[in-house]
Amino acid sequence: MVVEAISEDLELKQRMFQCFDEACPARAVLASNTSGLSITAIAGATKRPKLVAGMHFWNPPHLIPLVEVIKGRQTADATARLLVDVSRRLGKRPILVRRDVPGFVGNRLQFAVLREALHLLDSGVASAEDIDTAMTAGPGIRYGLLGPLRTADLGGLDVFLAITKYLFADLCADREPPPLLADLVRRGRAGAKAGGGFYDYSPRDRKKLLAERDRVLLGFLRVLGGAPE
Numbered sequence: 001m002v003v004e005a006i007s008e009d010l011e012l013k014q015r016m017f018q019c020f021d022e023a024c025p026a027r028a029v030l031a032s033n034t035s036g037l038s039i040t041a042i043a044g045a046t047k048r049p050k051l052v053a054g055m056h057f058w059n060p061p062h063l064i065p066l067v068e069v070i071k072g073r074q075t076a077d078a079t080a081r082l083l084v085d086v087s088r089r090l091g092k093r094p095i096l097v098r099r100d101v102p103g104f105v106g107n108r109l110q111f112a113v114l115r116e117a118l119h120l121l122d123s124g125v126a127s128a129e130d131i132d133t134a135m136t137a138g139p140g141i142r143y144g145l146l147g148p149l150r151t152a153d154l155g156g157l158d159v160f161l162a163i164t165k166y167l168f169a170d171l172c173a174d175r176e177p178p179p180l181l182a183d184l185v186r187r188g189r190a191g192a193k194a195g196g197g198f199y200d201y202s203p204r205d206r207k208k209l210l211a212e213r214d215r216v217l218l219g220f221l222r223v224l225g226g227a228p229e
């Protein structure tokens, strides 16, 4: 099997898969680490779409256990099973994404939260720091163990249903890229790598934050029983 991880560009990946298709044995499985491009479109560049699937490692891949195995429209069940099995043997925690939807599962969840966080910040409900704390000191901790659905089970589905009745209508449902984010990027504030985004970072701050992230992630993983060797 081959796992491709070149730049996130559909045409480039299609050209690469065409090369793989010509160069690899006919029974070889071809997987893409794309974060959200269509697996069906990538597989369409080959003559073996049944043997093509997504295999999305989450960043940083040496620490984060999640691997999303994504079926394109023509991916065979056996291909998906093989990638789930290989991920497990690598010590990962794979999930099967049964349908090739944009963003798969992980990024859909992540970006639903980001859209609401940007909306809260833009409308002045809370500061960036307080919005981050609302997640890191609250639901984020529970999600790390339980995920959103088991969290709802523990809270009581009747209670969660009552909340959806008044809250869903008020949540951000924008369909365009958020102007707040576009404006930051336009002003060169593309995040920690650029010295600033929602917060400011010196090169030293960035190094410290990354080290702290890895230290805390390893601590979480040890407690949860999924720490890498």
Ligand SMILES: NC(=O)c1ccc[n+]([C@@H]2O[C@H](COP(=O)([O-])OP(=O)(O)OC[C@H]3O[C@@H](n4cnc5c(N)ncnc54)[C@H](O)[C@@H]3O)[C@@H](O)[C@H]2O)c1
Binding pocket: 005, 006, 007, 008, 009, 012, 016, 033, 034, 035, 036, 056, 057, 058, 059
């Ligand atoms: N960065 C992340 O957090 C992350 C997380 C999960 C998945 N991914 C996915 O992994 C892939 C790579 O992401 P990245 O952040 O490392 O991108 P990147 O642009 O930083 O790196 C891509 C690498 O691919 C190389 N490359 C480009 N075209 C090539 C070709 N034709 N042949 C050989 N090498 C080629 C480039 O030289 C570069 O080293 C993307 O599909 C991305 O969506 C990234």
